[in-house]
Amino acid sequence: KQEVTQIPAALSVPEGENLVLNCSFTDSAIYNLQWFRQDPGKGLTSLLLIQSSQREQTSGRLNASLDKSSGRSTLYIAASQPGDSATYLCAVGSSNTGKLIFGQGTTLQVKP
Amino acid sequence: SAVISQKPSRDICQRGTSLTIQCQVDSQVTMMFWYRQQPGQSLTLIATANQGSEATYESGFVIDKFPISRPNLTFSTLTVSNMSPEDSSIYLCSVGTGYEQYFGPGTRLTVT
Numbered sequence: 001k002q003e004v005t006q007i008p009a010a011l012s013v014p015e016g017e018n019l020v021l022n023c024s025f026t027d028s029a030i031y032n033l034q035w036f037r038q039d040p041g042k043g044l045t046s047l048l049l050i051q052s053s054q055r056e057q058t059s060g061r062l063n064a065s066l067d068k069s070s071g072r073s074t075l076y077i078a079a080s081q082p083g084d085s086a087t088y089l090c091a092v093g094s095s096n097t098g099k100l101i102f103g104q105g106t107t108l109q110v111k112p
Numbered sequence: 113s114a115v116i117s118q119k120p121s122r123d124i125c126q127r128g129t130s131l132t133i134q135c136q137v138d139s140q141v142t143m144m145f146w147y148r149q150q151p152g153q154s155l156t157l158i159a160t161a162n163q164g165s166e167a168t169y170e171s172g173f174v175i176d177k178f179p180i181s182r183p184n185l186t187f188s189t190l191t192v193s194n195m196s197p198e199d200s201s202i203y204l205c206s207v208g209t210g211y212e213q214y215f216g217p218g219t220r221l222t223v224t
Contacts, residue, residue, distance in 0.1 A: 031211075032211055034212065034213060036215070041202075041218075041220065042217060042218065043204055043215045043216055043217040043218045044155075044204070044206075044215035045215075046212060046213065046214060046215075049211060049212045051211060089154065089155070091155075091213075093211075093213075097143075097160070098143040098145065098160070098208035098213060099145070099157055099160070100145075100155075100157070100206075100213060101157075102154040102155045102156075103154060104153070104154045105154055
């Protein structure tokens, strides 16, 4: 059974710092991995999608990497801003059925 | 991408009653899913809504409690039946377009 873990559970940084959020999964036979952002009381916004054959994806200040063999993904946020404050969720797709298994999330606070 | 709307956005219901949540997508999609996010928790898949056939439920979720309809490729409903305070959660609809998944804004349900 696939399990997804995110570390740390919470993170507080001053504005301008570069930071890394970690996601690990127990079964390396994944179909894809997706990073989401969730603002309090809101739905999910897709940030980056990495297919199982890819090593990384970039969008603006965000970069996500995938290492299937070690069961890990990282989300790198460059030059953090207060507007980046949110919960970041990692989700693993284990097949082409579309089902996602989510980690518990990392709640990020960026202080001005 | 896909634009997803949900109704209602929030509701407060009495125990023992039922609530039907609607999910509308701006384009035809094959895969539609319903997730639950309990307070302070991550997302858990309830079921896959199949067009023209019964929904496929995940372990721990049953049709009598969470009946789902999928009358066409752009619309689905989830009913939370015979509600108890433990059903207080955010319920989210998601759709898969190819590989990526997109989420609706969620329905925040409080059961008193």
